[in-house]
Amino acid sequence: MSLKGKALVANTGEDTLTFIDFDDEKIESIDLKAIPHANYNKTIGLKGEPIGPYDLVSNQGYIYCTNIYDHSVFKLDLKNRILIDTLAVGSCPTCIKHFNDYLFIANTDSNSISIIEEDTFTLAENIPVGEKPTHIEIDEINNDIYVVNSNGYSMDIINLNSRGHRTIKLKNNPVKVSILQNKIYILSNVNNGLINSSNISIVNLESYKEEDRMEMEGILSNMLKINDREIIFTTSMEDGCLYRVDIEKKNLLSKTYLEGMPNQIEWNRGQILYITNISTNRLTLFHIDRKRVIKNIEVGKEPNGILLLN
Numbered sequence: 001m002s003l004k005g006k007a008l009v010a011n012t013g014e015d016t017l018t019f020i021d022f023d024d025e026k027i028e029s030i031d032l033k034a035i036p037h038a039n040y041n042k043t044i045g046l047k048g049e050p051i052g053p054y055d056l057v058s059n060q061g062y063i064y065c066t067n068i069y070d071h072s073v074f075k076l077d078l079k080n081r082i083l084i085d086t087l088a089v090g091s092c093p094t095c096i097k098h099f100n101d102y103l104f105i106a107n108t109d110s111n112s113i114s115i116i117e118e119d120t121f122t123l124a125e126n127i128p129v130g131e132k133p134t135h136i137e138i139d140e141i142n143n144d145i146y147v148v149n150s151n152g153y154s155m156d157i158i159n160l161n162s163r164g165h166r167t168i169k170l171k172n173n174p175v176k177v178s179i180l181q182n183k184i185y186i187l188s189n190v191n192n193g194l195i196n197s198s199n200i201s202i203v204n205l206e207s208y209k210e211e212d213r214m215e216m217e218g219i220l221s222n223m224l225k226i227n228d229r230e231i232i233f234t235t236s237m238e239d240g241c242l243y244r245v246d247i248e249k250k251n252l253l254s255k256t257y258l259e260g261m262p263n264q265i266e267w268n269r270g271q272i273l274y275i276t277n278i279s280t281n282r283l284t285l286f287h288i289d290r291k292r293v294i295k296n297i298e299v300g301k302e303p304n305g306i307l308l309l310n
Contacts, residue, residue, distance in 0.1 A: 008078070008307040009276060009283055010053040010065060011300025017053060017065070018299040019078075020283070029300060030081065032065075032074070038084045055305035057098045059118065063307070064103055066093040073105060073114075075121055085121050089114040097145075099138045100160070104145055106133040113147060113158070129156040130167065137177045139205070148174035148186065155186070168208050172199065178225040182206065185247070187223040187234065200232060200247060214250045216243070224265040224273070226288075233273060237261035242275065242286060254291055258284055266306040276303040 009018040019028040032051055052069030062084065063076040071091050075084040090107025093114070097104045102124065103116040111133065115125040130149030133156075137146045147156040155168045155177065172188035179185075184203040190196070198220040202212040220234045220243070230248040235241070235258075242262060244254040260280035267273055272294075273286040281303060285295040 006309045007274065007283075008056055008063065008309065009299045009303045010056050010305040010307075011281075011302060012052050012054050012068065012278075012304050013302030014300045015051040015053060016300045017056075018283070018303070020297060020299075027297065027299075032083070035076075035081060035083050038077075038082050053305070054094055055096045056307035057096050057103070058307060058309065059098050064096060064098070065305075066096045066105060068092045068094060068108075073103070073116065087116060087121055087123060089116075089123065090126065095133075095135045097136045097138055099140065099145075100143075104136050104138070106136050106147060108132055108134055108150075111149075113145070113156075127158060127165070130154040135174075135176050137179050139179050146177050146179065146184070148177045150175050150189075170201075175221070176223045178223065179205065180225055180227060183211075184208075185223070185225050185232065187220060189219050191219060196238075198234075200234075200245070202247070214245065214247060216245075216252075221261075221263050222265050224267055226267065227269075233265060235262040235265060235275060237263055237278070242273075244291070256286070256291065256293070258286075258293065264304055264306055266308055268308055274306050274308065276306055278302045278304065 005023045007020045015032050017030040050069040051067045053065050054068045055066045057064050063078045065074045073087050090110035090112045092109035093105045094108045095106040101118045105114040113127045117124045129147045130152030132151035133147045134150040135148050143160040145158050153170050158165050172190050174186050174188045176187040182205045186201045189198050198216045200214045201210050203210050219238045221237045222235045224233045230246050232245045232247045234243045240259050242256045260277045262275050262277045264276045271288050275284040283297045283299050287294045
């Protein structure tokens with residue numbers, strides 16, 4: 001079975017993955033509590049307690065899924081619908097990234113980053129970071145990982161060659177980071193009891209100095225920067241909207257109401273954005289140039305992570 005043109009959605013509220021075949025218009029729910037185990041004796045959890053699948057990456061035919069309630073990472077053979085193994089990491093693992101035969105996981109409730117060796121699927125290292133890490137971005141040119149700490153007013157930068165570690169203090173609490181060319185884009189929230197707002201900072205990759213900033217009303221939950229373009233898309237669980245922003249001119253170009261609580265965003269490198277909505281239990285497909293929703297797909301309860309399979 002080819003996985004090209006297909007997607008997975010992690011449904012945190014019901015311990016399932018939704019498998020979507022866009023070409024054949026088929027949708028399948030994969031129950032993580034019922035999936036067969038390749039080696040049951042090595043697994044942990046799955047004893048009736050919630051799992052909480054949250055974020056997904058893939059490599060070499062395997063799917064890796066973080067589980068925020070089980071505090072683990074699953075290694076799945078999707079084609080054969082088999083759970084290969086389970087590995088305990090830190091508390092509430094959210095974001096997961098793959099780079100150079102390693103997996104990097106942000107453990108939000110234990111303030112650490114777990115590094116997993118992919119071939120052996122063993123824990124190589126745990127690295128302490130700031131308070132409530134929620135997102136990781138990898139600078140593949142300089143071999144640096146960037147970790148934003150959503151309750152720590154900070155961003156940790158760890159070099160994978162030297163293991164050098166530095167912390168950059170920020171003015172607000174960051175929730176998302178993106179690195180493109182020589183710029184770092186940081187989405188932060190400002191919630192001091194009087195003001196509910198967000199901002200997107202542009203930081204120089206070499207000096208770590210803030211070069212510009214765009215202020216926006218409301219609490220934004222996620223951000224996606226389109227490569228080689230000035231456009232940034234953000235979602236707001238507060239008002240249920242998708243915002244299209246010209247970051248260079250600091251203009252709000254459009255605002256599309258999606259209903260509910262839109263959260264995670266993925267891009268197919270073409271014209272389509274994929275957006276999970278944790279209150280309507282949908283995956284929304286949004287056409288960039290047409291500036292409108294082209295499809296809503298019913299998925300599982302409280303969908304979060306999206307994985308586009310190519």
